[in-house]
């Protein structure tokens with residue numbers, strides 16, 4: 001699929017999700033190229049319909065900048081109780097609405113916003129929908145102090161870790177100053193088993209397996225249809 005077509009699909013899914021946003025909501029806004037279209041649409045609704053949110057929290061400085069540029073005031077997660085609705089993208093989503101996230105390295109804040117949200121909606125184009133989680137490296141955010149030990153441990157487990165790099169070859173640092181180890185596994189046959197292992201590995205800050213978190217996924221299909229799947 002070419003880039004323009006994929007952008008059209010992302011935009012279609014984003015527009016549908018923006019229709020779920022209501023006046024007075026505390027809204028969680030994710031990160032990524034699909035969410036960028038969602039924020040565009042929020043801006044349009046604010047301008048043309050006077051959309052008035054109670055509060056907005058977001059998951060990256062990129063989304064924050066875009067929201068603020070459109071006149072939204074962005075709160076910190078610690079300043080709210082919970083979001084009414086959070087809309088985010090995903091890198092892969094399976095039939096149970098479990099997913100892989102973190103392609104943009106925003107997984108830690110994304111998961112924290114998501115678990116503190118009454119409802120989570122993901123917006124994706126069809127290419128990201130899979131039967132079983134596969135086809136995308138699994139991001140794991142690790143503390144710099146023990147990242148080499150973590151890498152060796154993951155290698156021993158056959159998880160093929162690779163540090164995520166910047167264009168100049170240096171290690172990418174997350175918003176929190178940590179590194180990302182991308183696990184290049186063909187597929188994740190038992191997501192809950194791997195999530196449990198990562199949850200209990202010292203030095204792992206967070207990982208990109210988002211299990212039992214998404215309530216609804218909005219899929220923009222190649223043929224122009226929009227499909228909504230609910231948990």
Ligand SMILES: O=C[C@H](O)[C@H](O)[C@H](O)COP(=O)(O)O
Nearest residue numbers: 032033034089102103104106
């Ligand atoms: O860290 C980034 C996030 O998990 C994104 O939501 C995810 O990578 C999807 O991004 P995009 O919409 O650009 O494909």
